[in-house]
Amino acid sequence: MGTITMRALSSLRGPRLRALAGLPSLALMAAALAGVFALAAPACRAGSLAVVKHPGGPEIVLDRREGGDVVCIMAAVEAGSICETPQTRGASHFVEHMVFDGSERYTREEISGWVDDVGGFLNAFTRRETTVYFLLVPSAHLEKGIEILSQMLLHSIFPSIEIDKERKVILEEIRRETDDAYAARDRIVDRCLYRGSELTEPIIGYPATVGAMSERAIEDFYLRHYKPSNMRIVLMGSFDPAGAERLIGEHFPADSVAKGCRASSEPAWSGEITMRREAAEAPGFDMLVPFPRVGEERFPAALLVSRMLEGGDSPLSKKLAALSLGEPEVSLEIHRGFSALRIHVDVDSARAASNVCAKVPEALESLAAWRPARQEIEKARTSFLSGEMFDAEIYHLFVMLRGEAIALHGERYLSQCADVGRVTAKDCARFIESAFRPLRYNACLVLDEEEWAGEARQPRASAIETMPNGCVIGALSRPGSPVAALHLMFKGRSCGQGASVGGLVEVLVTTLELSAAGLSLSEKLDSLGARVQFGDNPYVPQDDYLLNPSYVFVRLESPAGSLAEAASLLMDHLVGSAIAGEDLETARTSLSREYGMRTSSSYYALRGAMTGALLGGHPYSEPLFPSPLAMARVSVEDLEALRVLLFAGGNTIATLVSPETPARACEMLKRVLGGLPAGGAIACPPPPDSAKTGAVEKKTRKEGAYVAAGWLARSDDTAVTASLLIAGELLSRRMQLELRERRGLAYSIECSGTTFPGGAVLMAYLGTGVKNVEEARAALEQEIRGLREHPPDAAEIGIAKNRLLGKRARSELASINEAYAFGFDLLLNGRGAYRSMDGLIGAASLDDVMNV
Numbered sequence: 078m079g080t081i082t083m084r085a086l087s088s089l090r091g092p093r094l095r096a097l098a099g100l101p102s103l104a105l106m107a108a109a110l111a112g113v114f115a116l117a118a119p120a121c122r123a124g125s126l127a128v129v130k131h132p133g134g135p136e137i138v139l140d141r142r143e144g145g146d147v148v149c150i151m152a153a154v155e156a157g158s159i160c161e162t163p164q165t166r167g168a169s170h171f172v173e174h175m176v177f178d179g180s181e182r183y184t185r186e187e188i189s190g191w192v193d194d195v196g197g198f199l200n201a202f203t204r205r206e207t208t209v210y211f212l213l214v215p216s217a218h219l220e221k222g223i224e225i226l227s228q229m230l231l232h233s234i235f236p237s238i239e240i241d242k243e244r245k246v247i248l249e250e251i252r253r254e255t256d257d258a259y260a261a262r263d264r265i266v267d268r269c270l271y272r273g274s275e276l277t278e279p280i281i282g283y284p285a286t287v288g289a290m291s292e293r294a295i296e297d298f299y300l301r302h303y304k305p306s307n308m309r310i311v312l313m314g315s316f317d318p319a320g321a322e323r324l325i326g327e328h329f330p331a332d333s334v335a336k337g338c339r340a341s342s343e344p345a346w347s348g349e350i351t352m353r354r355e356a357a358e359a360p361g362f363d364m365l366v367p368f369p370r371v372g373e374e375r376f377p378a379a380l381l382v383s384r385m386l387e388g389g390d391s392p393l394s395k396k397l398a399a400l401s402l403g404e405p406e407v408s409l410e411i412h413r414g415f416s417a418l419r420i421h422v423d424v425d426s427a428r429a430a431s432n433v434c435a436k437v438p439e440a441l442e443s444l445a446a447w448r449p450a451r452q453e454i455e456k457a458r459t460s461f462l463s464g465e466m467f468d469a470e471i472y473h474l475f476v477m478l479r480g481e482a483i484a485l486h487g488e489r490y491l492s493q494c495a496d497v498g499r500v501t502a503k504d505c506a507r508f509i510e511s512a513f514r515p516l517r518y519n520a521c522l523v524l525d526e527e528e529w530a531g532e533a534r535q536p537r538a539s540a541i542e543t544m545p546n547g548c549v550i551g552a553l554s555r556p557g558s559p560v561a562a563l564h565l566m567f568k569g570r571s572c573g574q575g576a577s578v579g580g581l582v583e584v585l586v587t588t589l590e591l592s593a594a595g596l597s598l599s600e601k602l603d604s605l606g607a608r609v610q611f612g613d614n615p616y617v618p619q620d621d622y623l624l625n626p627s628y629v630f631v632r633l634e635s636p637a638g639s640l641a642e643a644a645s646l647l648m649d650h651l652v653g654s655a656i657a658g659e660d661l662e663t664a665r666t667s668l669s670r671e672y673g674m675r676t677s678s679s680y681y682a683l684r685g686a687m688t689g690a691l692l693g694g695h696p697y698s699e700p701l702f703p704s705p706l707a708m709a710r711v712s713v714e715d716l717e718a719l720r721v722l723l724f725a726g727g728n729t730i731a732t733l734v735s736p737e738t739p740a741r742a743c744e745m746l747k748r749v750l751g752g753l754p755a756g757g758a759i760a761c762p763p764p765p766d767s768a769k770t771g772a773v774e775k776k777t778r779k780e781g782a783y784v785a786a787g788w789l790a791r792s793d794d795t796a797v798t799a800s801l802l803i804a805g806e807l808l809s810r811r812m813q814l815e816l817r818e819r820r821g822l823a824y825s826i827e828c829s830g831t832t833f834p835g836g837a838v839l840m841a842y843l844g845t846g847v848k849n850v851e852e853a854r855a856a857l858e859q860e861i862r863g864l865r866e867h868p869p870d871a872a873e874i875g876i877a878k879n880r881l882l883g884k885r886a887r888s889e890l891a892s893i894n895e896a897y898a899f900g901f902d903l904l905l906n907g908r909g910a911y912r913s914m915d916g917l918i919g920a921a922s923l924d925d926v927m928n929v
Contacts, residue, residue: 125139125140125141125318126138126139126140126141126488126491126492127139127141127318128487128488129322131326131331132331133305133306133331133332133333134305134306134326134329134330134331134332135152135305135306135308135309135310135325135329136308136309136310136487137309137310137311137312137321137322137325138309138310138311138312138483138487138488138491139312139316139318139321139322140311140312140313140314140491141312141314141315141316141318142313142314142315142469143315143557144315144555144556144557144558145314145315145890146215146216146217146315147213147214147215147216147314147315147472147886147887147890148213148214148215148216148219148222148312148313148314148315148316148472149211149212149213149312149313149314149472149473149475149476150211150212150213150214150219150222150223150226150310150311150312151209151210151211151310151311151312151313151476151480151483151484152209152210152211152226152230152308152309152310152311153207153208153209153210153308153309153310153311153480153483153484153485154207154208154209154210154230154302154303154307154308155206155207155302155307155308155338156169156172156207156208156298156302156303156307156338157169157203157204157205157206157207157208157280157338158170158203158204158205158276158278158279158280158282159205159206159275159276159278159338160298160302160338161278161282161298163286164286164290164294165286165290165294165298166278166279166282166283166286166287167247167279167280167281167282167283167286167287167290168282168290168294168295168298169203169208169280169298170203170208170247170280170281170282171243171244171247171282171287171290171295171298172208172295172298172299172303173201173202173203173208173210174243174246174247175233175235175239175240175243175295175299176201176210176229176230176233176299176303177189177199177201177229178233178235178236178239178243179233179234179236179239180228180229180232180233180234181228181232181234182228182232183225183228185239185818186814186818188225188228188229189814189818190876191221191225192212192214192225193810193876193879193880193883194875194876194879195214195215195218195221195879195883196214196215196879196880196882196883196884196886197212197213197214197215197218197222197883198212198213198214198473198883198884198887199211199212199213199225200473202477202480203280203281204280204481204484205275205276205278205280205412206338206412206413206481206485207481207484207485209476209480209481209484210226210229210230211473211476211480212225212226213472213473213887215886216314216315216316219316219320219321219324220324223321223324223325223328224328226328227328227329230303230308230329231303231304231305231329233299233303235292235295235296235299237292240292240295242821243821244287244288244290245821246821247281247282247287248284248287248288249845249846250281251281251282251283251284251287252284252846254281258359259359261359262359262360262361262523264279265353265521265523266361266363266521266523267279269351269353269363269519269520269521270344270363270364270365270419270519270520270521271344271365271519272344272345272347272519273342273344273345274342274343274344274345275342276344276412302338304332304333305329305330305331305332306331306332306333308329309483309484309487310325310329311483311487313472313475313476314472342414342415343367343414343415344365344519345519346367346517346518346519347519348438348516348517348518349519349520350434350435350438350520350521350522351519351520351521351522352521352522352524353521353522353523353524359523360423360424360425360523360524361421361422361423361424361522361523362402362421362422362424362434362437362520362521362522362523363419363420363421363422363520363521363522363523364419364420364421364437364438364441364518364519364520364521365410365417365418365419365420365518365519365520366417366418366420366441366512366513366516366517366518367415367416367417367512367517367518368383368409368415368416368417368418368512369416369508370412370414370415370416371411371416371482371485371486371489371490371493372486372489372493375504375507375508375511376416376493377493377494377496377497377499377500377504378500378504378505378507378508379409379416379418379508379512380409380461380493380494380497381454381457381458381461381497381500381505382449382505382508382509382512383407383408383409383418384457384460384461385449385453385454385457385505386407386418387407388404389404391407392444392447392449393405393407393420393441393444396440396441396443396444397422397437397440399440400433400436400437400440401433402422402424402433402434402437403422403423403424404422405420405421405422406420406421406422407419407420411481411482411485411486411490412485413485413486418512420441422434422437424522424524434520434522437520438516438518438520441513441516441518442513442514442515442516443513444509444513445509445510445512445513445514447509448502448506448509449502449505449506449509451502454500454502454505455604456600456603456604458497458498458500459603459604459605459606460603460606461497462497462498462606463606463607463608463634463636465494466559466560466636467560467608467634467891467893470558470560470890470891470892471887471890471891471894472890473887473890474890474891538553538554538738538739539551539552539553539554539739539899540552540739540740540742540743541903541911542743542747544726544747544750544751545726545755546725546726546727546750546751546753546754546755546756547725547726547727547728547729547755547756547757547758548726548727548729548730548731548750548753549729549730549731549903550730550731550732550733550743550746550747550750551730551731551732551733551743551899551900551903552732552733552734552735552737552739552740552742552743552746553732553733553734553739553895553896553899554734554735554736554737554738554739554742555734555735555736555892555895556736557736558637558734558735558736558892559636559637559736560634560635560636560637560734560735560891560892560893561634561635561636561637561639561640561733561734561735561736561737561892562632562633562634562635562733562734562735562891562892562893562895562896563632563633563635563640563644563647563731563732563733563746563896564630564631564632564633564731564732564733564893564896564897564899564900565630565631565632565633565729565730565731566628566629566630566729566730566731566732566897566900566901566904567628567629567630567631567723567724567728567729568627568628568728568729568730568758568759568761568904569627569628569722569723569728569758569759569760569761570582570625570626570627570628570629570701571626571627571696571697571699571701571761572696572759572760572761572762573719573722573723573759579699579700579701579703579704579707580699580700580701580702580703580704580707580708581703581707581711581715581716581719582612582629582701582719582723583612583629583668583701583702583703584661584664584665584668584703584708584711584716585716585719585720585723586611586612586629586631587611587612587664587667587668588656588660588661588663588664588716589611589650589651589654589656590611590612590664591660591663591664591667592654592655592656592657592660592663593657593659593660594650594654594655595650595654598646598650601646602643602646605635605636605639605642605643606635606636606639607633607634607635607636607639607640607643608633608634608635609631609632609633609634609643609647610631610632611630611631612629612630625831625832625833626696626697626699626701626831626833627697627761627833627834627904628904629723630897631647631651632893632896632897633647633893634892634893637735637736637737640733640735640745641745641748641749644745644749645748645749648749648750648752648753649752651724652720652724652752652753652754656713656716656717656720657713658713661711661712661713661716665705665708665709665711668702668703668708669705669708671702672702672703672704672705683783683785683840683842684840685700687785687787687838687840688787688831688838690787691765691787691788691789691838692764692765692789692838694765695762695764695765696761696762697761697764697833721754721756722756722759723759724753724754725753725754725755725756725757725758726750726753726754726755726756727755727756727757727758728756728757728758728759729750729753730900730903730904731746731750731900732896732897732899732900732903733745733746733896734892734893734895734896734899735892761834761835763791763835763836764789764791764833764835764836765789765791782844782845782846782847782849782850782853783842783843783844783845784842784843784845784850784853784854784857785840785841785842785843786840786841786842786857786858786861787838787839787840787841788838788839788840789836789837789838790836790837790838790839790929791835791836792835792836793834793835793907795902795905795906795912795914795917796912796917796920796921796925797925797929798832798836798837798905798914798917799914799917799918799920799921800921800925800926800928800929801830801837801839801929802830802832802837802881802914802918803874803877803878803881803918803921803926804839804864804877804926804929805828805829805830805839805841806828806877806878806880806881807864807869807873807874807877807926808828808841808860808861808864809826809827809828809829809841809880810876810877810880811860811863811864812826812828812841812843812857812860813826815856815860816843816853816856816857816860820856822843822845822849822852822853822856823843823844823845823853825843825844826842826843826844827841827842827843828840828841828842832901832905833905834904834905834907841857841860841861843857868927869923869926869927870923871923874921874922874923874926877926878918878919878921881918882915882918882919885898885914885915885918898914901914902914
């Protein structure tokens with residue numbers, strides 16, 4: 078639950094994508110492989126769409142997709158911050174919290190318990206014009222899932238004790254936002270950009286309004302807006318359309334027409350830049366330009382043009398670079414009454430004060446003369462449609478990224494996304510000329526005040542082989558999917574970089590990404606609709622997958638027909654492209670910018686302290702990300718020596734998920750990976766030969782505090798690892814029920830493991846207010862002791878297993894993530910017989926879990 082910002086979510090779509098270069102000779106290899114994968118153009122969707130509307134009931138959008146056994150139910154309520162009065166600021170978000178706390182038929186524990194028991198995922202977010210709830214469940218549980226959502230949205234109760242608890246949680250969230258310099262800047266900027274409209278108020282509300290809001294006011298807001306006629310329900314995934322329509326009609330019956338909210342009006346376009354001297358930690362320049370609304374004829378062209386304006390080589394970036402401004406963040410905002418292009422640029426306050434930003438509107442208006450070449454249009458079209466195709470595989474991420482637009486416009490938005498495939502060069506030219514001349518806009522420049530003053534699924538067909546060069550390859554079949562995804566895992570990340578240069582592997586992969594060869598090939602990969610990611614994502618520093626010391630990875634996603642060519646180009650780049658001193662210097666500069674982002678994360682600091690305490694002296698305790706001092710010691714020779722060790726056949730695990738049969742997919746992998754030099758795996762010493770208990774660590778940042786406890790478990794048996802993960806999920810659930818739900822003590826809780834060959838580190842942590850640190854510490858220790866004092870029964874273990882399997886099923890919706898999970902299972906099994914982690918989790922007994 079929470080107010081997830083679209084800017085934060087956009088970073089999940091495009092984290093440091095690294096496009097790689099290869100040698101021209103690979104065209105011959107691609108031609109030879111044409112028989113393995115037939116060419117297929119990327120499609121915006123692979124399913125059937127239907128819309129049903131009954132008088133007095135919700136609009137129903139049925140987006141049926143072949144394959145899989147998961148369905149996502151999205152229920153959007155026309156209730157957001159624009160519906161509130163000055164006295165009820167924050168009511169929409171408050172109600173979002175409350176509907177999880179029990180209904181006429183189910184208690185809070187029964188709702189969350191059922192979702193956990195079936196391995197589902199339930200969440201929500203509030204926006205200015207809508208509140209969106211989404212539930213991901215196995216298709217067999219669709220009927221109960223619809224009933225659960227109907228109970229929450231139509232039959233919630235509001236116990237006084239739960240209102241008091243949620244009020245404390247929301248006030249803590251507001252305090253956290255106050256501590257966040259970027260959130261503080263966004264609040265200032267929004268008041269400037271949305272001037273003259275109802276969109277200027279913060280979604281989460283104010284401490285005064287949330288603190289004073291009465292129980293009656295909260296319940297009245299719910300009763301007024303939460304009616305079937307005020308809802309849009311969208312189903313995505315595998316389901317029977319006729320049966321689903323019937324179930325929704327039964328549980329969301331026609332009712333009196335809700336009063337609803339006014340459609341958002343366009344801001345008053347001032348054509349001025351407002352300067353604000355606040356938010357010292359996050360200066361920046363923001364601009365909002367009106368674009369066509371969803372449903373207008375020009376909207377598909379607006380989608381395509383906004384994509385062409387992204388990136389460092391776009392016409393917009395070049396014009397801003399001429400003003401000595403950095404690369405802009407560009408996004409298309411979609412509201413009920415209008416759409417707008419939003420542009421953000423990080424600025425240096427002294428430069429900005431010299432009227433540089435005053436020249437931006439003139440530069441933007443000059444775009445009216447821009448006529449993109451057909452090659453630019455086709456590149457953007459391929460990128461857009463491929464991105465839709467990739468993201469659509471992960472239903473809940475698709476809801477988080479596009480849920481607001483779907484909630485506001487339903488099938489019209491989804492259909493117009495597909496219409497991007499029919500936009501012509503003339504359409505783009507006409508739209509560009511109308512959008513930028515005469516230019517209408519609102520803009521805000523926020524400066525540093527001090528500077529200003531001074532200036533569980535069924536197994537599918539698979540194949541596993543070891544190639545003559547030692548490379549382990551595996552293939553899974555996903556019939557009917559338009560996507561092919563290749564995951565390359567290179568072992569020994571922390572053990573091959575050398576003790577004197579922590580983070581050397583990160584320097585290598587970043588250098589390969591930003592080298593002249595890597596940048597030159599990015600155009601070719603774009604034209605194929607493929608995307609590549611190297612290494613860690615700095616925007617998600619808490620992700621265990623991206624911070625594992627036992628491997629580094631490369632992820633390649635492509636339309637199925639282009640995978641062979643894209644993969645061949647990628648492998649030639651890894652083993653054969655030249656690295657120059659200039660490439661290394663470029664990587665140093667890029668990584669230096671990220672260093673602060675890494676070290677500023679409280680979770681990252683906690684994790685580093687815990688790993689150091691438990692694994693001190695082992696390579697796994699060394700930094701995975703290089704410090705500026707460490708990078709200064711790196712030479713091109715160091716990188717070349719590491720490259721020989723890292724990209725050897727015996728050090729590589731390659732897994733592919735595609736629509737092809739596993740046998741044919743493995744044949745393709747053999748051709749592509751046959752050029753890897755033979756060589757053994759990088760040797761890592763075993764973890765310390767004993768289990769330890771880590772001390773509780775504390776890290777505070779202003780109003781926020783984090784408390785953690787950690788353990789090291791050493792075992793070469795992956796079944797023991799599976800039992801450890803179940804134990805962590807068991808503890809996580811108990812912590813959530815007791816510390817978050819019952820006591821309202823923590824706003825974030827998790828118990829997660831970092832697994833590697835030979836063992837795992839498990840860390841339980843919670844986030845709370847500074848004043849609650851000692852109470853939280855004692856409560857965490859009590860929950861840990863409770864695992865022995867109040868051992869679980871088989872039913873509780875079953876719930877923990879379902880939760881864990883459900884998370885894994887959700888995370889593997891996308892082909893590339895399933896390819897990762899398959900590869901990681903192969904890594905953990907070592908030379909032993911392959912055993913899937915899902916199978917081991919399902920087979921673990923109560924005794925197995927209690928004995929870890």
